[in-house]
Amino acid sequence: MSNEKSPFIVEGKLSDNERLKGDSRHLRGSIDLDLKDELTGGFTADNFQLIRFHGMYQQDDRDIRAERAKQKLEPLHNVMLRARLPGGIITPAQWQIIDKFADDYSIYGSIRLTTRQTFQFHGVLKPNIKLMHQTLNKAGLDSIATAGDVNRNVLCTSNPVESQLHVEAYKWAKKISEHLLPKTRAYAEIWLDGEKVETTDNVEPILGDHYLPRKFKTTVVIPPQNDVDVHANDLNFVAIAEQGKLVGFNVLVGGGLAMTHGDHSTYPRKADDFGFISIEHTLAVAEAVVTTQRDWGNRVNRKNAKTKYTLERVGVDNFKAEVEKRAGITFGKSRPYTFTGRGDRFGWAEGIDGKFHLTLFIENGRILDYPQKTLKTGCLEIAKVHQGDFRITANQNLIVAGVPADQKEIIENLARKHGLIQPEVSQQRLxxxxxxxxxxxxxxxxxxERYLPGAVTQIEDILAKHDVASDSIIFRVTGCPNGCGRAMLAEVGLVGKGPGKYNLHLGGDREGTRIPRMYRENIGEQEILNELDALIGRWATERELNEAFGDFVIRAGIIKPVVNSARDFYD
Structure with missing residues (x-):
């Protein structure tokens, strides 16, 4: 943290996470000793939190937790690892390596594509964790800073190379990711048996010795696609082009969706548009936003530690002025742009180089073999013959990119054989x-995840009942209020409240630029369907031409729009 005392620093007793980070010896802790402890399958004390900075969360299978307790066994501790994959690009060779590791060492055997545009391993037991990191390293991959109080995996609009603009945007996503990474050698020392080099000399010039107050998320987006959901992220670079060439970015700061049930000091928030910067200032501005949040963010109350709360507390203008000062720039007037949608475009598309790209729908992003849908085997078989690369999307789908014309039929046949292409998938499911x-x-x-497929089928039935089966609603479910499923940017968003119970939110828009408001609290699945049945029935008969569901419920007075989430989300 900066030594300069600012009036915008929150005074008070620091949260225990600040003590933890300060004592961690730049994220080393005693993780190496925990790895050798065979008495438990988990990590103890501070290390439980510190492994997050290395891209892992300790978990256990809650379905069998009670049974194991009856047998006087500890929970089946394991880790989930999230890889660092800026822009979501992975090669077929790398895919084959992660497929084999999932087969051999994940207790679930699956690869999970996530809303952070990367993949996750689930269910890796402690004796195999080091091997997991070394396997990734040999494949040219890592999981550095994909969790914890750091800048996480940088997202980028995932449509494949249809223009030079997409090529440039991806390069910037990768540059931003590398620039904002932790500089400590803890990851290499612990997981890759690197030489131990500890120093106190300016180890973390950007993140600071205590790292960030809370997690930080960054995107690069190319209008008109908002597939990365800019308003779910702390920092967003909106690509601005002139004659097809990238000239700079509009910078959006302070978005975020997480909240805490019952705590009205927490809320989802849209990002503010700070203005335009020319391309050469990109890294300086990224660093300035991060360091301003580093120094001004709330380190006393973690529930109010994200960038969105810092902007609300200190004022957008003050935060923006500090970024300008630190970056040595002045934001220009925001350049015009429009978002028209945020879904992936399924099927084949042709790129600027004459190669083709096939976008595959992966429900919930879960790549596993099912009866009649051998998705995992299919992806592996494609990886064995594919000459281009794969692109993971922020919507949990997979693009087979860079396919030569003479390979199209081979790739498509494999995809169809293994259920990766299913013509009967409705727009609602997509x-x-x-x-x-x-x-x-x-x-x-x-x-x-386990609730979604059946719920979508029931919504499909409701749409058909009201003769709007060809239409769809942006529908998202998240199991808690932390926002990973981005339900707070949906037209219909369900936020888990308890077993079988959800808060029902309505009124987001299809472009992802409006936050939905809570319509019903803590209701069960049948009540949700009853509400949607009535509302979709009204939408079908009362809507204006091409009016989306989220826009209709606001125009019809069914729900008030959220204008400023910080001030009227709970009104």
Whole structure:
């Protein structure tokens, strides 16, 4: 942290996480000793938190927790690892390596594509954790800073290379990711058996010795696609082009969706548009936003520690002026842009180089073999013959990118054979998404991933009942209020409250630029369906031409729009 005392620093007793980070010896802690402890499958004390900075969360299978307790066994501790994959690009060779590791060492055997545009391993036991990191390293991958109080995996609009603009945007996503990474050698020392080099000389010039007050998320987005959901992120670079060439970015700061049930000091918030910067200032501005949040963010109350709360507390103008001062720039007037949608475009598309790209729908992002849908085997078989790369999308889908014309038929046949292409998938299913939730996430209050497929089928039936089966609603489910499923940017968002119970939110828009408001609190699945039946019935008969569901419920007075989430979200 900066030594300069600012009136915007929150005074008071620091949260225990600040003590933890300060005592960690730049994220080393005693993780290496915990790894050798065979008496428990988990990590103890501070290390439980510190492994997050290395890209892992300790979890257990909650479906069997009670049974293991009856047998006087500790929970089946394991870790979930989230890889660092700026822009979501992974090669076929790398895919084959992660597929084999999931087969051999994950107790679930799956690869999970996430809303952070990367993949996760679930269910890796302690004896195999070091091997996991070394396997990734040999493949040219890592999981540095994909969790914890740091800048996490940088997202980028994932449509494949259809223009030079996409090429440039991806390069900037990668540059931003590298620039904001922790500089400590803790990851290499612990997981890759690197030489131990401890120093006190300016180890973390950007993140600081105590790292950030809270997690930090960054995106690069290319209008008109808002597939990365800019308003879910702390820092966003909106690509601005002239004659097809990237000239700079509009910078959006302070978005975030997480909240805490019953605590009205927490809320989802849209990002503010600070203005335009030319391209050469990108890294300086990224660093300035991060360091301003580093120094001004709330280190006393973690529930109010994210960038969105810092902006509300100190004022947008003050935060913006500090960024300008630190970056040595002045923001220009924001350049015009429009978001028209945020879904992935499924099927084949042709790129600027004459190669083709196939976007595959992966429900919930879970790549596993099912009866009649051998998704994991199919992806592996494609990886064995594919000459381009894969792109993971922020909507949990997979793009087979850079396919030569003479390989199209081979790739498509493999995809169809293994159920990766299913012509009967409805638009409603394509527009629905959920977080992982139960049984592995320790924060989950209600089902999400396992609940979504059946819930979508019931919504499809309701749409058909009201003769709007060809239409769809942006529908998202998250098992707790932390926001991983981005339900707080949906037209219909369900936020888990307890087993089988959700808060029902309505009124987001299709472009992802409006936060929905709570319509019903703590209701069960049948009540949700009853409400949606009535509301979709009204939408079908009362809507204006091409009026989306989220826009209709606001125009019809069913729900008030959220204008400023910090001040009227709970009104």
């Amino acid at each position: 527009d629905s998404m959920a977080c992982v939730s139960l049984p592995t996430c320790p924060l989950a209050m209600a089902e999400a």
